[in-house]
Amino acid sequence: MECIVINGGRALQGRVAASGAKNSALAIMAATLLGSGEHRISGVPDLRDISTMKRLLEHLGVRITGSADLRLDATHIDIVDAPYELVRTMRASFLVLGPLLARFGNARVSLPGGCAIGLRPVDIHIKALEAMGARISIESGYVNAVCERMRGARILFDMPTVGGTENVMMAACLADGVTVIENAAREPEITDLAVALRSAGARISGDGTGTITIEGVRELAPIVHTVMPDRIEAGTLLIAGAITVGDVTVENCPVAYMGATLEKLRDIGCVVDESENCVRIRADRGLKPVEVTTSPYPGFPTDMQAQLMSLLTLAGGTSLIRETIFENRFIHVAELDRMGAHIRVERDCAVITGVEQLEGARVMASDLRASACLILAGLAAHGTTVVSRIYHLDRGYEALEEKLRRLGADIRREKET
Numbered sequence: 092m093e094c095i096v097i098n099g100g101r102a103l104q105g106r107v108a109a110s111g112a113k114n115s116a117l118a119i120m121a122a123t124l125l126g127s128g129e130h131r132i133s134g135v136p137d138l139r140d141i142s143t144m145k146r147l148l149e150h151l152g153v154r155i156t157g158s159a160d161l162r163l164d165a166t167h168i169d170i171v172d173a174p175y176e177l178v179r180t181m182r183a184s185f186l187v188l189g190p191l192l193a194r195f196g197n198a199r200v201s202l203p204g205g206c207a208i209g210l211r212p213v214d215i216h217i218k219a220l221e222a223m224g225a226r227i228s229i230e231s232g233y234v235n236a237v238c239e240r241m242r243g244a245r246i247l248f249d250m251p252t253v254g255g256t257e258n259v260m261m262a263a264c265l266a267d268g269v270t271v272i273e274n275a276a277r278e279p280e281i282t283d284l285a286v287a288l289r290s291a292g293a294r295i296s297g298d299g300t301g302t303i304t305i306e307g308v309r310e311l312a313p314i315v316h317t318v319m320p321d322r323i324e325a326g327t328l329l330i331a332g333a334i335t336v337g338d339v340t341v342e343n344c345p346v347a348y349m350g351a352t353l354e355k356l357r358d359i360g361c362v363v364d365e366s367e368n369c370v371r372i373r374a375d376r377g378l379k380p381v382e383v384t385t386s387p388y389p390g391f392p393t394d395m396q397a398q399l400m401s402l403l404t405l406a407g408g409t410s411l412i413r414e415t416i417f418e419n420r421f422i423h424v425a426e427l428d429r430m431g432a433h434i435r436v437e438r439d440c441a442v443i444t445g446v447e448q449l450e451g452a453r454v455m456a457s458d459l460r461a462s463a464c465l466i467l468a469g470l471a472a473h474g475t476t477v478v479s480r481i482y483h484l485d486r487g488y489e490a491l492e493e494k495l496r497r498l499g500a501d502i503r504r505e506k507e508t
């Protein structure tokens with residue numbers, strides 16, 4: 092196993108570019124199952140989750156070439172079965188259910204199960220697909236779904252789910268009639284998926300709002316699309332600038348979709364200058380405490396919560412973070428406390444009392460965003476921090492330590508002894 096070793100205390104300076112969005116690319120790759128021919132997806136980040144999705148699609152019969160510029164030929168699908176071994180390593184694998192069912196009339200997809208940050212059920216996906224005519228049974232941990240032809244339906248989600256919205260939106264593209272999803276998730280990655288599907292002839296409107304309407308078509312042409320930049324990676328890089336009292340400009344930044352994050356960084360006292368696709372951040376030592384509640388887009392993203400917490404450990408005063416999306420997304424707190432932070436967790440709230448300085452320590456990553464949070468803390472800390480279980484980081488950040496090194500960080504990857 093590998094770990095990341097950081098000698099903290101260097102102010103980061105310079106320019107860095109965000110990569111393509113992981114969560115957008117994963118959904119668009121699953122969407123290629125909807126149509127035969129060669130799909131072309133550009134700006135795909137080089138990540139472990141992307142490799143897992145490639146392996147799953149190849150297992151189903153998709154022929155894939157390229158890396159950043161992917162060519163996916165989904166003409167001949169041999170199997171409609173997504174096995175546990177692949178789904179358990181990456182929950183986004185469940186996104187193949189809607190497309191397989193809509194195009195082939197049946198699918199067998201493993202239930203993903205829980206993960207470190209929460210139980211993460213898929214009941215809303217299943218209920219909606221049933222409303223569209225699918226007959227679904229759950230046997231031995233697998234979802235078996237059958238449907239002659241999906242039909243359009245009016246669907247009201249109990250809560251806005253990103254994956255649920257994507258699964259249903261994809262299935263509805265090939266359904267008979269019109270599907271309306273109410274209380275749909277509004278995340279930018281859903282809009283990016285809709286743009287990709289429209290490039291293939293799908294009739295989707297309302298994406299980015301709480302009501303999405305999809306008029307089914309007989310078949311889709313190949314997708315031609317460039318993946319949007321990753322707003323969570325961009326936010327993480329900005330916090331790297333702020334926490335090291337540096338001056339960092341993030342290019343290829345989806346500024347229009349980062350409102351909640353940029354506003355909080357300003358409230359904390361960072362100087363944030365934005366242009367069309369670029370954000371520059373500068374910070375000094377006098378950071379202010381804030382209150383933050385995670386919520387579905389356009390609220391503050393749960394995927395930025397851990398990274399923001401790192402920054403707040405060094406703000407003067409008491410900050411409050413309330414996590415409303417996932418029930419177990421504070422595992423990083425105990426690790427930050429080992430670095431000298433003062434954080435108390437009460438149910439869904441973390442109360443963070445700012446300290447003067449973090450101290451380097453050996454810490455362990457528990458999930459993707461927790462690993463980014465610990466690296467950020469290590470960049471600011473006095474002394475050496477060793478972050479282990481770094482395979483979590485590789486799932487969702489493309490070459491993070493290289494990007495940070497170019498900004499002046501003393502950071503390297505080592506084999507764990």
Ligand code: EPU
Nearest residue numbers: 114183211212213214215216252253254255394416417459
């Ligand atoms: N939920 C249900 N039933 C469902 C579906 C969701 O109760 O059928 C609940 C979940 O348990 C959770 C809430 O609804 O409490 C929201 O979950 P959602 O379905 O929106 O999350 P997701 O689609 O599983 C995506 C991202 C996550 C991100 C969340 C929230 C991908 C591949 N994953 O997950 O990204 O945190 O939306 O924005 O798009 C990450 O990148 O680190 C990550 C975890």
